Amino acid sequence: MHALFEEAGKFMAGRILSEADTSAQVELDSGKRVKVKAANILLKFEKPAPAELIAQAQAVAESIELDLAWEFAPDDEFGFADLARDYFSENATLAQQAGALFRLYDAPHYFRRAGKGRFKKASAEILQQALAGIEKKKALLAQIDEWAAALGRGECPQPIREQLYKILFKPDKNAPEYKAVVEASRATHTAPLDLLQKAGAIDSAYQFHWKRFLFENFPKGTGFPAVTAPVIEDELPLSTAQAYSIDDSQTTEIDDALSVQGLGTGTVVLGIHIAAPGLAIQPGSAIDQLGRARLSTVYMPGYKITMLPDDVVQTYT
Structure with a gap:
């Protein structure tokens, strides 16, 4: 006597040696002997x-x-029978009975498993949704293959170009754009960065x-974001000194200056003048949070990324 049974999601068959x-x-045909629960035996023949x-x-x-x-x-x-x-x-x-069992088991979108060898068919609505999902997945896989093929030919599809830096540095490994790059990289035996460079995705090293x-x-x-710079309500006493800022002619953030008074006398006063936006910007305000998030202006040759919006800077400069 033989038995067809399910074990860990797989169907196997073998000769029954003993039964309780x-x-x-x-x-099994391999000679291996296994203990099978009676509930897992689906057919005897x-x-x-x-x-x-x-x-x-x-x-x-x-x-x-x-x-x-x-x-x-x-x-x-x-x-299934x-x-x-x-x-x-x-x-x-x-x-035919065993074939029906295999087919039912492999089609969970059509038939829900309800126990060993038992099933219940999905409702028409659920089936339609499941089939639509399967078709969508097929279309997505086809799109990934198409993008990967284009990369292999040295062409960079626009969706991948738009996601370039995210793909390279902080990828979403479930995203189709990332999967296409990985697939093309494996197919061409080329590192992703080299692959994208050959495909024209990287315009320049800079x-x-x-x-x-x-x-x-x-x-x-x-x-x-849009913020409004509050006015300074408690003004400090205005100095009579003539202060000079030593900066480039293109400087937009004039936030410090120097002054010298009493030249030629016994007493010389050196003044250091600093912009004081803290007189108006309150802790926890929107502008304060912007400053805390960036902490500093980023300077580089010919360009800078300011810590605060330009209109706020000009209010207190």
Whole structure:
């Protein structure tokens, strides 16, 4: 006597060596002996040989049209042998029963598992949603293949170009753009950065490093939300000194200056004058939070990224 059984989500068949009420000792074709719970045994048969039945059942399973099987299936819970009799004939063969089992098990979007060898068909609405999801996934996989092929030809699709720095430095590994780059990289045996450079995604070394810097340090961009600079209500006494700021002619942040008084006398006063936006900006205010987030203006040759919006800077400069 042989048995077809399920073990850890896989169907296997073998010769029954011994059997008790709750379990059976089964010998597989490989010679390995396994203890199988009685509840996991789905079919018992004399012929054909276990391996032959598995092969026949797999062939039958491939021939079963799921849409038609779903139509044949009753609305209530049913067993795989019941569907085999409805789909094939009242005298469904052992291979047809096992084939129905395999097909049902591999189609959870059509049939929900309701126990060992038991199933319940999905409602029409749920089935439609599941099939739509499957088609969407197929379309996405096709899109990934198309993008990967383009990269392999030295072309960079626009969606990948738009996600370039995110793909390289902080990738979402579930994103189709990232998957396309990985697939193309493996297919061409080329590192992702070299692959994208050959595809024309990186215009220049300067732009690459500049945008990488922005991506890593200013992921939300360098702009500012709309804020209004509060006026200084408690003015400090106005100095009579003539103060001079030693800065470049293009300077926009004049925040410190020097003055000298009493030249030619016995007493010389050196003045250091500092802008005092703290007289108006209150802790916890929107402008204060902007400053705390950046902490400093970023200076570089020919360009800078200010700590605060320009209109705020000009209010207190």
